[in-house]
Amino acid sequence: REETVSEQKVYRGNIITVSKVFVTLPNGKQASRDIVTHPGAAVVIPVNEEGEVFMVRQFRKPLEKTLLELPAGKLDPGEDPRDCALRELYEETGLKCKELRYLTRIYSTPGFCNEVLYIYMATGLELGDAHTDDDEFLTREKHHISKLMEMVLDGTISDAKTIVGIMLAARHLGL
C-alpha cells in the first residue's frame, strides 16, 4: 500500500480531474503520483440474431486518428452503469434492446487513472433514430462478430475496451 500524505488538485477539466498525490511507500520513502480522476463509463456490444455487431467509427483527438469502437460513453453523476449503457446505446446507434447482460468491468489504465468501464452485451435489438451529442460526430457500421475477431487479431481494431468486449462476446456466443 501507499499511504496518502497530501493531495494537490492541479487541473479540473470538463471530464477529467488531475491531482498530484504525495505518498509514503512501503519502505518509508516519499514519492508523488499523478492521478487522473474519471467518472467511469459503460460499453455495449449490441449483437443481432445474425451475429452482427453495431459499431461506431469516430475521430479521437488524442491520437489524431479515427477508430472503430463499440458504443460507449461516460457515466453521468450518480448514474447506474446499466442505465448509462442503455442511454449510450440509443444515443450512438439508435438501438434499444430487450436484454442487457453484464459481462465484466475493466480498468483502462490503472497506473495513472481510476477509470472503470462496465461492459454489457445487448440482444433483442430494435432500431430507432440515433441521437448523438452535439459535439459527437460518428458513423455507424455493422460487422459480423467473426469478422470483428479477425480485425482484433490482425490489429485493425486497436481500442482496448472494444477488443475486450469483442473477445468476451465471441466466447459467450460460442465462437
Add this chain to the structure above:
Amino acid sequence: REETVSEQKVYRGNIITVSKVFVTLPNGKQASRDIVTHPGAAVVIPVNEEGEVFMVRQFRKPLEKTLLELPAGKLDPGEDPRDCALRELYEETGLKCKELRYLTRIYSTPGFCNEVLYIYMATGLELGDAHTDDDEFLTREKHHISKLMEMVLDGTISDAKTIVGIMLAARHLGL
C-alpha cells in the same frame, strides 16, 4: 476530424502531461478537449513450456487496490517497444527470454489519452533475479493460462491490458 485552434499545457507531471486543446468541430462549432499525453508502454506475456504465465501483483494508487497484471512498463524516451518489453520483463520478474513475439498494439483510453501499449509474448524463459525500480513494490505469481482465462471471465482479472494479453495469448496457444 477536429482541427486544433490552440493548445494550452495545463500540467506537466513525472510521466503524463495534460493539455487543454481548443478545436473546430466538423459543424464549425468550437469545443475543448482535455488530452493526457503518455509516453506509451510495453506489455509482456511470459509463458513457460508448461503453459504457466508469470504475473505481477501491485498496488495501484488511483484505485486504492492491488491488481494482478502482466509485466509492463512505460517506454523511456526514444526506446524501442521491443527493448522496453525485454527490460520490463527482466526488471519485474527477473526473466530473460529466447523469443519475443509481437502480438498487437492497443490504445488504453483513446477518448482522452494517447497511451499506446505494445503487447508481446515471451517464450524460452530463463529465470534470474528480479530488479524492480526503487519506488515499485510488487510480488510475483505464476498461474496456468487456463486458470488466467477463468480469472478473466469471472472478473478476478480486471486490468484491460492484462485481459487483452491473456486472451490473445490463449488463442495463440490454441486454448
